[in-house]
Amino acid sequence: MARRGTSRNSGKTDLDARKATILEAVVAEHIDTAQPVGSSAVAQHADLGVSPATVRNEMVSLERGGYLAQPHTSAGRIPTDKGYRYFVDHLQSGELKAAQQYQLRDFFSGVRGEVEEVLERTSALLAQLSGYTSVIVGTTATHSTVLSVQLVNLERRHQLLVTVFSDGTVLKHSVVTTEDIEYATCLEASAQLNALLIGTTLESRVQVPSRSDSVSHLIAEAVSVLHAERPTREDEKVFIGGASKVAEVFDGVETVRQVLSILEEELLVVSLVEDMLDRGVSVAIGSEHGYAPLSSAAVVVAPVHVDGVAAGAVGLIGPTRMKYQEVMAAATAVSKNLARHFEGGASAD
Amino acid sequence: MARRGTSRNSGKTDLDARKATILEAVVAEHIDTAQPVGSSAVAQHADLGVSPATVRNEMVSLERGGYLAQPHTSAGRIPTDKGYRYFVDHLQSGELKAAQQYQLRDFFSGVRGEVEEVLERTSALLAQLSGYTSVIVGTTATHSTVLSVQLVNLERRHQLLVTVFSDGTVLKHSVVTTEDIEYATCLEASAQLNALLIGTTLESRVQVPSRSDSVSHLIAEAVSVLHAERPTREDEKVFIGGASKVAEVFDGVETVRQVLSILEEELLVVSLVEDMLDRGVSVAIGSEHGYAPLSSAAVVVAPVHVDGVAAGAVGLIGPTRMKYQEVMAAATAVSKNLARHFEGGASAD
DNA sequence: GACTGGCACTCGGTAGAATCGAGTGCCAAT
């Protein structure tokens, strides 16, 4: 599975063809078995007509190059992060299994409902397809404009500001005042807020009239609450699917704990994924992303573009010895389907 | 710790004082050490002036009664679910440690923001206080009435129905039509919907005028989408804190996996908690709740009442050998603080 | 009759020793 001797020797760190084949065989085998891989296994399994002894020599060289490591003398080799990196970089992209393609199509042909619900269920699907924990980050396009604003009188001194954006997002914010607010005041403020904000984005500068009547106060307060939204970045929703897979695919209680605790911190997950997107990386192995507790994990992401605009990403988290080919296929497939869903379908993200 | 020889012998299944003491000692010790508890340990630790031999005799009797079990001959005893049940039933409620009380007070004196955010952070706090995974279920009071309805024109054939309830909840629903909707139609429909729905609950029967102009169609569609909400129960938000604790406190990968997968199913968690609330149970041990995958877990819940009305619950999930006293203290303390927060504070739930 | 000390017995856990074998590194031969 997934082998190809002919490697391009254009890149600078490229290995010669045979080393590459051997490295790839070791990685593939180790991903399969979770065991150190020995020279004879490689000699058999990779069909270069060469004896184990030769393979051993090459392996020594690969170890010197930092691609392989030995748990102890007289055990087989295990890929290092660098080894995995090479493997991934030289992986030709694969296809989803037919059964999974059907499943995907099925799912997306039948899915309906709110954005959040779709993403939630999609992340469950992706986890199930891939066998690993999935992450879907919905980047609320900061470009989306305000479609409607409304102040609702919850209690005398407590208004709820409900803002609807062009991408279908609804934000709510409490506006607490020191004085009782009349219903009429609230209505009036709503109307003015609408006039003021419709068509703007959260980043727009808005000129708030600074008169000192109660309506103006309310408006000023509402606008400031709404714009305070920015720094918290809380509008980036994260959907995690198959969290229980963590216990299956990672070894060691401590590792499981660490991965879970990362997943709990939504902000961390978001910035991890965004960092990768920014750097244009689709796979981060081991310590390649800077997140220490995830150093025994690999993260695969695929961006989601809706109508040509970055709208978020889907990701998968597993051990460094995860099934990259399948996982990447699943991620890109889901990302594409998701994009198509939101482009063609009733909702936008 | 947590022992009291004087047990009431009013209940029917009550054990005599000494058996009770012994049982309690075994449970307490086992919770502490996670090891089978032997007769001599009990004899020393519980200060009834009795020899190990006597304790042994009693233990045999307790084993016959189904309170204790032996992993194998010549090991100590381990409590059964029934044993834990007795222990919990005869536990006098404890206090939070002073440091934790401060922490709680601190938290609630400083907390601000939307309901969802408060609950999210509270569940993290509770997990941290108790050392176990926490669950907070916000039961949207089905009594809360509609304060405002608004149809927003997202795309030509796609409207967003935004409904604000008296408890501050905001629901959004997509309304997809087969024909293009004019802006004016949308406005008109909004106005009529407001007239129709304000003051009603989701359970109210609403008489929709059945004329066949586009506005009426839109209204009918909107109302039906809104009322379709009911059966899915999706408005009951669940907040889980400290999911990573699962890996710490449960033994065995498989158990961890099962507990995590339960936690993933929000609906399951909700019904588990609601079942317990309905039955007025605050602790469910082992298989007492009917959820097989959680049979090695215990669940502690404390209802949250806001202004005398059931508004949700806080819960904790741990192994059957969890620190019941501390955990129950933490749950009730948080529940009370939460109630006070929403009663006094700016937001209601 | 309740309690206890004594004692034989059980059985899981641990420590050592022996063994196995997969895998290595190296060297001499091709």
Add this chain to the structure above:
DNA sequence: ATTGGCACTCGATTCTACCGAGTGCCAGTC
């Protein structure tokens, strides 16, 4: 450059012995 051969390493497995915590039971004591 490749390879067969070989000595060597070292984790994993098995086996044994053994220790000791803990039990159940019995006979003796208060």
